[in-house]
Amino acid sequence: MKLEKEQLDLRDGITKEWIITNGIGGYSSSTVLGINTRKYHGLLVAPLTPPARRHVILSKVDESMEIEGKKYNLYSNICKDYISDGYKYLVSFDKEYMPIFTYQVGNVKVTKIICMEYGKNTVCILYKIQNEGEKAKFTVTPIVNFRDFHTMNTNHNFNIKQDIRGRKVKLQIDEYSNYPVYFHISEGKYIEHYNDIFRNMYYMEEEKRGFFPEENHAVPGSYEIEIEANEQREISFICSLEENIEEINVRTVINKEIIRINELMYKAGFIEKKTDITKISKEELENIEIKKYFLIAMDNFIVYRPSFGYYTVIAGYPWFLDWGRDALISFEGLLLMTKQYKKAQDILLTLTRDIKFGLVPNGYSGYDNRPLYNSVDSSLLLFEQVRKYIDYTSDYKFIEKNIYKKLKSIIENYKTGIDIDGNNIYMDKDGLISSGTEETQNTWMDAKYANHCFTPRNGKAVEVNSLWYNSLKIIEKLSKKFGDRKEAKEYEKMAEECKKSFEENFYNSKKKCLYDVLGDAKVRPNQLFSISLTYPIIEPNSDIAKEMILTVEKKLLNQYGLKTLAKGEKQYVDVYEGDSFRRDSSYHQGITWVWLLGLYYDALKNMKKFEKDKKNKEELNQKIIEFKAKTEKTFLKELKERGCIGSIGEIYDSKAPYLPKGAIAQAWSVAEVFRIIFGE
Numbered sequence: 001m002k003l004e005k006e007q008l009d010l011r012d013g014i015t016k017e018w019i020i021t022n023g024i025g026g027y028s029s030s031t032v033l034g035i036n037t038r039k040y041h042g043l044l045v046a047p048l049t050p051p052a053r054r055h056v057i058l059s060k061v062d063e064s065m066e067i068e069g070k071k072y073n074l075y076s077n078i079c080k081d082y083i084s085d086g087y088k089y090l091v092s093f094d095k096e097y098m099p100i101f102t103y104q105v106g107n108v109k110v111t112k113i114i115c116m117e118y119g120k121n122t123v124c125i126l127y128k129i130q131n132e133g134e135k136a137k138f139t140v141t142p143i144v145n146f147r148d149f150h151t152m153n154t155n156h157n158f159n160i161k162q163d164i165r166g167r168k169v170k171l172q173i174d175e176y177s178n179y180p181v182y183f184h185i186s187e188g189k190y191i192e193h194y195n196d197i198f199r200n201m202y203y204m205e206e207e208k209r210g211f212f213p214e215e216n217h218a219v220p221g222s223y224e225i226e227i228e229a230n231e232q233r234e235i236s237f238i239c240s241l242e243e244n245i246e247e248i249n250v251r252t253v254i255n256k257e258i259i260r261i262n263e264l265m266y267k268a269g270f271i272e273k274k275t276d277i278t279k280i281s282k283e284e285l286e287n288i289e290i291k292k293y294f295l296i297a298m299d300n301f302i303v304y305r306p307s308f309g310y311y312t313v314i315a316g317y318p319w320f321l322d323w324g325r326d327a328l329i330s331f332e333g334l335l336l337m338t339k340q341y342k343k344a345q346d347i348l349l350t351l352t353r354d355i356k357f358g359l360v361p362n363g364y365s366g367y368d369n370r371p372l373y374n375s376v377d378s379s380l381l382l383f384e385q386v387r388k389y390i391d392y393t394s395d396y397k398f399i400e401k402n403i404y405k406k407l408k409s410i411i412e413n414y415k416t417g418i419d420i421d422g423n424n425i426y427m428d429k430d431g432l433i434s435s436g437t438e439e440t441q442n443t444w445m446d447a448k449y450a451n452h453c454f455t456p457r458n459g460k461a462v463e464v465n466s467l468w469y470n471s472l473k474i475i476e477k478l479s480k481k482f483g484d485r486k487e488a489k490e491y492e493k494m495a496e497e498c499k500k501s502f503e504e505n506f507y508n509s510k511k512k513c514l515y516d517v518l519g520d521a522k523v524r525p526n527q528l529f530s531i532s533l534t535y536p537i538i539e540p541n542s543d544i545a546k547e548m549i550l551t552v553e554k555k556l557l558n559q560y561g562l563k564t565l566a567k568g569e570k571q572y573v574d575v576y577e578g579d580s581f582r583r584d585s586s587y588h589q590g591i592t593w594v595w596l597l598g599l600y601y602d603a604l605k606n607m608k609k610f611e612k613d614k615k616n617k618e619e620l621n622q623k624i625i626e627f628k629a630k631t632e633k634t635f636l637k638e639l640k641e642r643g644c645i646g647s648i649g650e651i652y653d654s655k656a657p658y659l660p661k662g663a664i665a666q667a668w669s670v671a672e673v674f675r676i677i678f679g680e
Helices: 205-207 250-268 282-299 324-336 339-352 376-395 394-402 404-416 462-481 485-505 523-534 541-554 580-586 596-610 612-642 667-678
Strands: 003-004 017-021 027-033 042-049 051-068 070-072 092-094 097-107 108-116 122-131 136-148 163-164 166-174 181-185 189-192 199-200 214-218 221-227 232-240 302-305 310-313 561-563
Touching: 003 166, 017 108, 027 108, 042 136, 042 232, 051 108, 051 122, 051 232, 051 561, 092 108, 108 250, 136 181, 136 232, 163 189, 189 232, 189 485, 221 232, 232 250, 250 282, 282 612, 282 667, 310 324, 324 339, 324 376, 324 561, 324 612, 324 667, 376 394, 376 404, 376 462, 394 404, 404 462, 404 485, 462 485, 462 523, 485 541, 523 541, 523 596, 541 596, 561 596, 596 667
Parallel strands: none
Antiparallel strands: 003 092, 017 027, 027 042, 042 051, 051 070, 051 136, 092 097, 097 108, 108 122, 122 232, 136 214, 136 221, 163 166, 166 181, 181 232, 189 221, 199 214, 302 310
């Protein structure tokens, strides 16, 4: 995924970003020009209690080259009154395993590779310098901070204390920081700076989002390295919260990361270890490369929670932590299709360890690890993924030992009622699930500003009851498998009652689709849950299902996802922009979400599976083939050219040019697109 010089002008390059991660919730991210445009950008953003309490430590590193007495700045920064123009020397940006920047200044070529050490709060930079001219001097200047990544230091002057021991430097950023920061460079001389503050770095993306856009950073010093005439050199720079960084070999870190990803490729069965790349077809090689792109993108979201002893799933970067709902929707693509079954077990154990009154935590506080229970659907999504885990592994033993009793407790609590955190969940007399209030937001359409919910969807929601029926059928089958036949009969009876009430109440004959919530006729994509699950509550080959899919295709579907509300409905918005209130108010009111394509894909597959007419079945098969091809074409372009290079964003505007918005890299977006392209 290489961008050449003509794709790296200021206007275009500043909109393209990159991210790499360290497997414990930390990351390194910026734009392809090296210009930080968000408060979340930084070369070392480290979780102090992994994966939470992420702090910006190393904002960036600015390099310059002095040749024959003239200084050339390779770095680029934006303040409101100037833009430094080092990007003019940038001739290419490449991102496969990690970002690679190539600069050309006269006869000097500088290649900069950024890598994170897996499992550590450490970032490494390898500079490869090829000097084909006169003697030169290379300067490396780290720009540091120590603040929560959601906040900014606007008037902070810092009070840095430095312990300099040759090329290794220990920094205490200020009196408020209890964590020392370490620098080390493989060669060169460190020159300490005194009271050097980078003032008013400007973040254009934060201004767009309605936040104050400027902050200060500290510049503790610079490293200077002499480059002889006609010399080639490799120089490594490291910044870390680990003390023994002088022992780190940057080349080894880079090679280990490449080997780690390749091992995941082998384990997933995407390529055999003995494969001779030179003997496979161009088409097969391209297929392997595409799988590698997705595997690298998906790997960013699978992180280790030391306090749990299990793996978990980060919902999205840069600002999200691990969310139950997102983990479950991403589960098949991230873990099952890549054959990471042990990690899949970990995710299921993580999701079920803190179940309270039948509720799977929707997430954990980023500050005190407190479980959050504002979700009616996460617990029900769990059943579908347990079913898929069994489909892939046939590992009933793990489910019976660790998960089965918890699934039964979820059903029992939903049946009798749950009212923690205002969820107000209960099974009504008609067998349908009702949940929420006008003040709660416990479905995936959870936008809330202060105490105002934009899409409360309280009452009997279409996807909640589709998931409820599916969960009842799954627990019925598991109960039979594990010998609980009496309970299985009860679950079967509950499922039949739910299905009967659903069919009687949810069809909206006027709009030829399903009600989003009983009493709410807005056309939304949530109705697709009714025909996309393992046990669809609406028969996928029924006239209702066929009418529904046509309505969805006509009013909601576009190449980037499904709109969250049909155009023409009250409060419809098609561009995601503005301050927090404006963005939150539009989040689920017409903006396009990528992950919803997975629902549409599963709906088509179920329609094909249940279709009895041979001709109709073949037409559906062709439709699925064309949809998969279109999705691949669209999102390969996204991976390579727009938004976050090497990943897929959270949401898109719903009109041309369909700009990516929200989180720059989103787990369920990447996982569901991967599942569509490579699913059977």
